[in-house]
Amino acid sequence: MPKLDSDSIVTAYDRYSNFYDLLFGRVLQDGREALSQCLHQAVGHNILELGVGSGLMLPLYPARFRVTGVDISPGMLARAKQRVEGNRLNVELYLIDAETTGFQDGAFDHVVLPYVYSVTPQPMKLMHEAFRLCRPGGTIWILNHFSGLGLWDRLARPLKPFARGVGFRPDFSYQTYITDLGLTIAKVTAVNLFGLSRLVQVQRGEDIPDALTFCYEQEVSCTQVVVPTLLQA
């Protein structure tokens, strides 16, 4: 399958930014609202959204939380800024790669990944960063489609060769990206049309799970650039 890299994601989402809300607003909104309801019952002071996009989640966060949003697409972030200003929201926005944010360890009570896990270049790296940023005892919220459901697989199959163009991986395995990582899962809820997406609530324990660290190290080592060695004639 064609690889998603930072350049292809920025290109795709800068292009989407003018009509993202029209294309992915209503159709993915039930999932955002389910996440919002959970956060209304949650404790804590602050939330970090990785891949904030045009900011569709931002008005749905309970007002008592301090909210930070990050994205790598300047076009999407400009939309988020308009939404923050239009709704007079108290949100900090940053143009940075969510896989390497530079925020302090354990700085957030809730780390939220709405529809970004299957988009980011290195998903294990993003999940590892989410764990690093979430305080022990905090919660990581993943909202995404996953392959393995008959209907989703049928819908997604024709898109697989075009992952770079559409800006997400249509083929995204729940087994590989959730089950195999040794996460402590508190709750999984099927959301959106026909239950095609899932909202996964993950409890952040004292340590980052060994299986996640292992998968993250594998992913990073597989993507290191190998400099070709010139052989002497």
Ligand SMILES: C[S@@+](CC[C@H](N)C(=O)[O-])C[C@H]1O[C@@H](n2cnc3c(N)ncnc32)[C@H](O)[C@@H]1O
């Ligand atoms: C499908 S959109 C989701 C936007 C929003 N969370 C929502 O609910 O609609 C995915 C967003 O993640 C951003 N993104 C993907 N990989 C990223 C990364 N490594 N760092 C920061 N943003 C990223 C994209 O630019 C895009 O705006």
